[in-house]
Amino acid sequence: MYDVIGSRASRAFRVLWLLEEIGLDYNHLAVSPGSPEALAANPSGKIPALRDGDAVLTDSTAIMTYLADKHGQFTHAPGTVARARQDALTHQILDEIDGTLWTAARHSFVLPEEHRVPAVKESLKWEYERNVARLAEALTGPFLQGETMTVADILLAHCLMWAGKAGFPDAGEKLNDYMAMMLARPACQRAAALP
Incomplete structure (x- = not known):
């Protein structure tokens, strides 16, 4: 059984959601x-971490990729063009959406106050709006890759939810509908109900 270390009010939510989608048993240390507990799993103290037996994995996207590959769900097979496109989408979301949101969070409450530059948030909001517009154009089906839901979809839906809570610009009707569809999934609802 897996141990997920990290509160659901963090990127650990992505891991919890995927575990619920796959239907795996796990222990959640919120x-x-x-x-x-976070320092015992990761010397940096960052969350989430996943304990699988003696192995401890860190970084939400690496954990999701590991779980999806290991259990053969919510991913395309390694070495396929579909997987390369999935990985490209994942990195695009991490670079252009997650990274922008994280930089804003760092300058809002993460960094020591004397190192925060609040004025940077306006340019980050502009960048976010431009980047989500490109993702909206690429959305071709119910999911990012048409009919197949992958870890990239969980990543994007979580980022869109995060952006809304952080006061970032509206993502537009297409991505708002996509986010509503994703957040209504029973597995997402179960993860959201965790302590």
């Missing part, structure tokens, strides 16, 4: 970054 802890904050820097807690003793």
Whole structure:
């Protein structure tokens, strides 16, 4: 059984959601970054971490990719063109959406106050709006890759939810409908109900 270390109010939510989608049993340690449990799993104290037996994995996207590959769900097979496109989407979302949101969070409450530059948030909002517009154009089916839901979809839906809570620009009707469809999934609802 897996142990997921990290509160659902963090990127651990992505891992919890995927585990619920796959239907796997897991223990959830709803802890904050820097807690003793987080530090025991990851010397940086960052969350999430996943314990699989003696192995401890960090980084939400790496954990999701590992779980999807290991269980053969919510991913395309390695070495296929579909997987290369999935990986490209995943990296695009990480670089252009997640990274923008994380930089804004760092300058809002993560960094020590003397190192924050609040004015940077306006340019980040502009960048986010431009980047989500490109993703909206690429959305061809119910999911990013048509009929197949992958870890990239969980990543994007989580980022869109995060952006809304952080006061970022509206993602537009197409991505709002996509996000509503994703967040209505029973597995997402189960993960959202965790402590």
